[in-house]
Amino acid sequence: MIMRYGFFPGCSYKGAAGYKESTEAVCRELGIELAEIKDWNCCGATSYWSTQDLKSYVLPARTMALAEKQGFTEIANICNACYSTLRKALTRLDEDGELKEKVNLALHEEGLEFTGNLKIRHFMEILVNDFDADEIKKHVKTDLAEFVVAPYYGCQLNRPWGDIDDTINPVLMDRLIKALGAKPLTNYSAKTECCGAAHMVAHSDSCVVLNRRIVKDAVEKGADTICTLCPLCQFNVDASQAGNKSVNMPVIFFTQLMGLAFGLGKNDLMLNKLLTPFKMAV
Amino acid sequence: MTDNTTLKDRFFKKYHGEEIQKCIQCGTCSGSCPFAPYMDFGPRQLFAMAREADMDEVLNSNTMWFCVSCYNCVVKCPRDISITDHMYSLKKMAAKESVKPPAMLDLYRSFNSPVEKYGRLTDAAAMAEFGLRHPVAALKNMPLGVKLVLKKRLEIKPRPLDNLSGFIKVMEKAEEMENQETNGKLANMESTKQ
Numbered sequence: 001m002i003m004r005y006g007f008f009p010g011c012s013y014k015g016a017a018g019y020k021e022s023t024e025a026v027c028r029e030l031g032i033e034l035a036e037i038k039d040w041n042c043c044g045a046t047s048y049w050s051t052q053d054l055k056s057y058v059l060p061a062r063t064m065a066l067a068e069k070q071g072f073t074e075i076a077n078i079c080n081a082c083y084s085t086l087r088k089a090l091t092r093l094d095e096d097g098e099l100k101e102k103v104n105l106a107l108h109e110e111g112l113e114f115t116g117n118l119k120i121r122h123f124m125e126i127l128v129n130d131f132d133a134d135e136i137k138k139h140v141k142t143d144l145a146e147f148v149v150a151p152y153y154g155c156q157l158n159r160p161w162g163d164i165d166d167t168i169n170p171v172l173m174d175r176l177i178k179a180l181g182a183k184p185l186t187n188y189s190a191k192t193e194c195c196g197a198a199h200m201v202a203h204s205d206s207c208v209v210l211n212r213r214i215v216k217d218a219v220e221k222g223a224d225t226i227c228t229l230c231p232l233c234q235f236n237v238d239a240s241q242a243g244n245k246s247v248n249m250p251v252i253f254f255t256q257l258m259g260l261a262f263g264l265g266k267n268d269l270m271l272n273k274l275l276t277p278f279k280m281a282v
Numbered sequence: 283m284t285d286n287t288t289l290k291d292r293f294f295k296k297y298h299g300e301e302i303q304k305c306i307q308c309g310t311c312s313g314s315c316p317f318a319p320y321m322d323f324g325p326r327q328l329f330a331m332a333r334e335a336d337m338d339e340v341l342n343s344n345t346m347w348f349c350v351s352c353y354n355c356v357v358k359c360p361r362d363i364s365i366t367d368h369m370y371s372l373k374k375m376a377a378k379e380s381v382k383p384p385a386m387l388d389l390y391r392s393f394n395s396p397v398e399k400y401g402r403l404t405d406a407a408a409m410a411e412f413g414l415r416h417p418v419a420a421l422k423n424m425p426l427g428v429k430l431v432l433k434k435r436l437e438i439k440p441r442p443l444d445n446l447s448g449f450i451k452v453m454e455k456a457e458e459m460e461n462q463e464t465n466g467k468l469a470n471m472e473s474t475k476q
Contacts, residue, residue, distance in 0.1 A: 011403040015435045039444045041401040046351045047393040050373045050386075058456045059397075062449070106456040110448035159353035160366070167357040194316040194352040198393070201412060202385035202419060203348075206320055239426055273433045 006072025007034035016231035018270030022255035025268035060089035080230035084156035133179040141263035144182035150218035154233040180261040190217035195236040211240035250278040289337035297371035311355035317348040401443035
């Protein structure tokens with residue numbers, strides 16, 4: 001049976017190092033259809049929450065309204081910022097009828113209506129919660145038993161919600177890593193430390209310090225790679241290692257780890273797009 | 283700059299800032315904030331100042347501009363105060379009071395402008411606009427930009443929406459309602475004061 005979800009790729013999906021290629025390959029392997037929401041727009045993210053009142057709700061609501069119109073009841077996200085923005089808007093609009101009315105007045109200009117009859121999800125969480133680990137195990141072709149993976153969750157998957165997993169010590173991705181036959185680093189205390197997000201552009205010096213901690217914790221505890229689930233997290237943890245010759249910790253997406261386990265090809269993984277090179281002796 | 287009492291009122295009423303009256307000043311927020319070392323005042327102190335209506339000090343501080351939306355403080359706050367949301371409100375209020383634009387406000391504006399124009403963001407567009415405002419930072423990011431181009435990861439061409447005209451109408455309507463409300467509420471506030 002093919003599992004089908006409405007898919008919100010977000011603006012950074014295409015530019016993220018091999019995220020798109022590996023996600024598509026993994027979906028083919030497992031029989032998952034991520035059906036792109038037609039004509040989706042930017043969620044607005046922190047930038048709109050920080051500068052705009054109504055528009056910060058209108059942006060995520062438009063994409064959600066399109067999803068509803070296209071018949072989806074669940075939206076799969078691959079970016080923590082998109083995920084949290086959509087969830088936050090959905091929750092607020094559900095609580096505040098007056099605000100929802102205003103948002104809909106704006107959306108009516110395009111003939112759209114937001115009802116809020118949707119569930120916002122992250123693709124990683126979908127893989128863990130909607131799929132049997134034994135099913136995933138059946139696709140594993142490469143032995144990763146000695147491969148130690150530091151699961152880096154970042155901030156906006158579990159915070160502020162804390163409902164799909166713990167806010168400080170989440171373990172969802174640890175379970176996925178185990179299902180793939182690899183070893184999750186279970187004492188990775190930096191797993192939900194902040195990567196600095198967009199502040200990397202304007203305040204790179206202070207962000208590099210934060211990322212050094214995320215990388216160092218993985219290095220010192222013996223990880224072979226850091227595994228991420230958000231394009232911005234991946235970018236910051238990876239790019240912040242430039243100029244530091246003493247560390248060389250690859251930062252890959254969970255979909256690339258799945259591809260490695262499934263024995264998928266070079267073009268499916270696109271590990272050559274990473275900044276810190278990934279090498280594995282398997 | 284608008285006077286402190288009006289600003290406090292706006293923060294408490296329009297932006298639901300009155301929630302910070304619940305704050306017990308424990309400092310858990312400042313202790314859990316990854317950017318607290320760079321802030322003029324930690325969130326705890328900032329809220330203490332806002333309660334005393336020292337709003338010009340609050341809005342001219344760099345505190346909220348360093349808030350990165352990690353929600354670390356929110357999940358730890360023993361009084362369940364939505365600290366991140368108050369930081370958003372204070373950023374919006376500070377921008378309206380035309381404080382000297384901090385680098386992050388320029389970054390937000392550089393992010394928003396391609397979104398308003400095309401409905402989606404391309405990194406190259408946002409970076410180019412930010413680079414015009416902050417050439418030194420842009421130069422520092424150049425080597426990284428080159429690497430991304432070489433790895434075919436930097437999208438140069440914008441990807442406008444199919445129904446761009448519809449999207450723009452939606453955003454214009456939102457802006458129009460926003461302005462109406464701001465003007466209405468402000469006028470209302472002023473008249474009750476007199």
